[in-house]
């Protein structure tokens with residue numbers, strides 16, 4: 015039976031606190047601002063998980079930025095495993111040809127989604143393409159892709175919060191955490207109102 019979502023008490027452990035995230039976002043923003051000094055930057059973010067990171071990171075960057083958003087989903091897979099087969103639900107809304115592009119990701123797990131996106135974006139002819147991710151889970155990597163800016167390297171656990179979901183919930187937590195084991199075993203049914 016479907017368990018009701020309880021934002022705070024479903025979390026068993028906080029892995030990265032709000033303060034740690036905010037300090038890291040400022041640090042990454044400062045590094046990116048130095049690296050792109052005197053240039054304009056196009057930030058491409060991937061919905062929905064990267065939304066809070068993108069919103070905070072763009073405000074920590076001091077060079078002029080344009081933003082664009084893509085949305086992708088993986089075919090098949092489960093609520094905690096990505097299948098690697100990527101479908102574009104929302105494409106870029108403008109050309110990135112000859113622009114300096116920074117791809118802003120929430121988390122790199124197997125690397126299959128990122129691998130697809132990098133090849134897709136390279137095909138659009140940007141002047142440069144770099145990658146920034148808030149979280150990296152290297153333990154499960156299937157495709158190695160050099161990442162230019164990494165927030166936190168974490169162990170192989172399924173995490174939620176600060177954009178990341180389980181069954182579409184928990185994205186609005188201000189920290190990154192791990193749910194209690196019993197919550198993962200009874201996933202919330204998406205789109206069903208509570209009885």
Ligand code: IMP
Pocket residue numbers: 063096098120121122123124125126127128171172173174178179180
């Ligand atoms: P990858 O293709 O296996 O690297 O998976 C990338 C995508 O899977 C991320 O952009 C997330 O949407 C999702 N994902 C991977 N690990 C987690 C996690 O621990 N929590 C929530 N979503 C995750």
